[in-house]
Amino acid sequence: MDIPVDLTADDELIARTRGGDSRAFGRLVDRHQGVVFRYLLGMLADEEQAADATQETFVKAYTKLDLFRGDAAFRTWLLAIARNQGREALRRRQRNREDRVGEEWEQEDEGEAVDEQVHRSVEADRVRRALVRLPEKQRLSVSLRLFDGLSFREVGEATGSSEGAARVNYHHGIRRLREWLDDDDAR
């Protein structure tokens, strides 16, 4: 009986990719592009730059797949590559003196909430704008934990911190987020 590819373990997809099956790598992209994108969004606070860096992360992962030894989870290895891509993007930004932080997340025109879908979109926008205001490590800890379900140990690995520091960053980030969003509600 064939096993649906989506349920195939990362190890199996990696082995298939190494065997020349690029579609298997496409499945890996499907599975992990979300967490990589959100991680880079946490670093760069710019959706376009995060998308570009996500693309570079996967291309790099594909070309360096032979170097993945399987000691850690594939996701952990990907996020390490993503972190380097993010740093490179930040360096480029600094060199170019771009000032695009938050630009992609600015709300153009709130208008009137005419239905639930619009209301949810407006709320999501509020949350994202509040996230941008957090310091990077708090933003990353909250994002990885809340949006992608990483444990504090994994958050620590991804952010180059200890598990304890990841908990503290998450705790402070969540508290600030709640204060800002509650303040918005109170106005």
Added chain:
Amino acid sequence: MTTTRDNEGTVRCEEVELTLPFRGEDALSDERREEIRRHLEGCSECARFSEWLEGVALARPEPPFGLRARVMARIGSGADVHRARWSRFQWGLPAAAVLVLSLGLGVVWQQMGGPELSWLPALDEPTADWSGEDWLVAGEPHLDALPYEVLIALLEDMGA
């Protein structure tokens, strides 16, 4: 958030705040999770916090449509170029080794006073004349002539 205890007095609100949402590999026993769930049933503040977290989680950003296609297009074209170039170098290296060894022996032979070998270039001739259009010297990269971007790609392939 105030400190309150559930009926069994074992869970504090601060702990709930740090634990929620439950996530896969956190070192929490089933018993502890159950205690926290019971706390949520009895503490309206923590229950509100839990609902608030669920609402925030709905704001999860998603990658733009088409990102996967862009990655696969790159893999199908540009990314493989680096592999192909390095493969050429790998095949050229044994040939280059033989040539270098022959040259070295030839030089030593001449220095020892052996008859001039017509195929051996004069020692003061610049090696740049040997370089091919792809900056390879007898299958080995002639690094001085490499454009910067190609040099960086080569170093990356070599794992530098």
